[in-house]
Amino acid sequence: MSYDCVIVGGGPAAVSAALTLRARNKTVAFITGSVEDISLSRAHEITNYPGMPAIGGRAMVEAMQAQAVEAGAELLRGHVNSILSLGESFGVSFGSEFAEGTAVILCTGIAPGKKLPGEAELLGRGVSYCVTCDGMLYRGRRVCVLGFTADANQEAELLRSMGCDVQFFTDKKAHYALEGESKVTGLTVNGESVPCEGVFILRSAAAPDSLLEGLKMDGPHIAVDRDMAASVPGVFAAGDCVGAPYQVAKAVGDGNVAGISASRYIEKKKGGK
Numbered sequence: 001m002s003y004d005c006v007i008v009g010g011g012p013a014a015v016s017a018a019l020t021l022r023a024r025n026k027t028v029a030f031i032t033g034s035v036e037d038i039s040l041s042r043a044h045e046i047t048n049y050p051g052m053p054a055i056g057g058r059a060m061v062e063a064m065q066a067q068a069v070e071a072g073a074e075l076l077r078g079h080v081n082s083i084l085s086l087g088e089s090f091g092v093s094f095g096s097e098f099a100e101g102t103a104v105i106l107c108t109g110i111a112p113g114k115k116l117p118g119e120a121e122l123l124g125r126g127v128s129y130c131v132t133c134d135g136m137l138y139r140g141r142r143v144c145v146l147g148f149t150a151d152a153n154q155e156a157e158l159l160r161s162m163g164c165d166v167q168f169f170t171d172k173k174a175h176y177a178l179e180g181e182s183k184v185t186g187l188t189v190n191g192e193s194v195p196c197e198g199v200f201i202l203r204s205a206a207a208p209d210s211l212l213e214g215l216k217m218d219g220p221h222i223a224v225d226r227d228m229a230a231s232v233p234g235v236f237a238a239g240d241c242v243g244a245p246y247q248v249a250k251a252v253g254d255g256n257v258a259g260i261s262a263s264r265y266i267e268k269k270k271g272g273k
């Protein structure tokens with residue numbers, strides 16, 4: 001699957017960028033989890049968006065995504081695990097699939113809070129964010145799944161079907177810590193140790209700099225210039241992930257600017273300039 005632009009996210013910023021790119025006749029895909037994973041879908045009612053005096057958050061997200069699809073953008077369901085520079089384009093991995101884009105726009109919303117104790121140190125040594133990518137490595141072994149996404153239950157079932165002994169946790173407020181020195185040996189849950197060889201952490205959003213090497217951050221936000229260009233050429237960002245105010249109107253405006261900038265970048269690349 002190859003596109004002029006691949007957008008990570010499915011909220012207002014992503015949809016606005018997708019519409020802008022489609023209006024400039026660019027091929028575009030946006031990759032996002034289920035509607036429940038989008039922060040706006042949890043809003044009971046939005047009353048501050050012009051032209052829509054009162055609309056439920058979920059209805060707004062569904063209407064926005066449908067509009068982008070109607071305009072010709074492709075909606076790909078999944079969680080992006082990594083973005084790799086391929087020289088003239090970018091490879092975006094989501095689940096077991098892969099999409100290529102000349103440009104990438106990150107619209108990932110607010111990054112999650114702190115990583116769990118031991119998470120960064122044991123990443124790739126028992127800690128994984130992707131069942132499809134790593135599940136088979138744990139066949140016949142015990143794994144813990146921290147399921148904080150709407151489809152986490154299905155992911156846990158997938159691990160079971162691969163032959164893993166799965167312990168499933170969904171309480172976001174519990175205290176979790178990874179155990180192990182050179183590899184995962186267990187998970188502490190509220191002070192109680194659960195021995196295991198792997199821990200799958202399923203969140204609806206990952207810190208953006210863990211997706212793409214060399215992406216500069218400004219505190220918890222992606223650093224961008226006035227054109228919404230990030231530190232890696234060809235990569236743009238928009239919405240809550242670039243900073244406050246965390247509001248739909250601002251996300252839509254950012255997405256529009258990022259879409260215009262990405263279009264210009266793509267045209268330059270195609271023109272060989």
Ligand SMILES: Cc1cc2nc3c(=O)[nH]c(=O)nc-3n(C[C@H](O)[C@H](O)[C@H](O)COP(=O)(O)OP(=O)(O)OC[C@H]3O[C@@H](n4cnc5c(N)ncnc54)[C@H](O)[C@@H]3O)c2cc1C
Nearest residue numbers: 009010011012013040043080109205239240246247248251
């Ligand atoms: C309860 C609540 C009430 C709110 N009320 C209002 C309000 O009344 N008015 C207002 O203006 N704003 C409100 N907001 C804020 C508003 O929802 C956000 O400002 C807006 O949705 C930001 O849009 P965004 O596109 O930047 O990010 P989001 O809408 O957060 O979308 C980010 C998307 O990126 C996806 N994503 C992240 N990482 C990945 C990845 N690795 N792979 C695939 N997908 C990924 C997420 O799942 C999500 O789909 C509210 C927010 C909440 C939580």
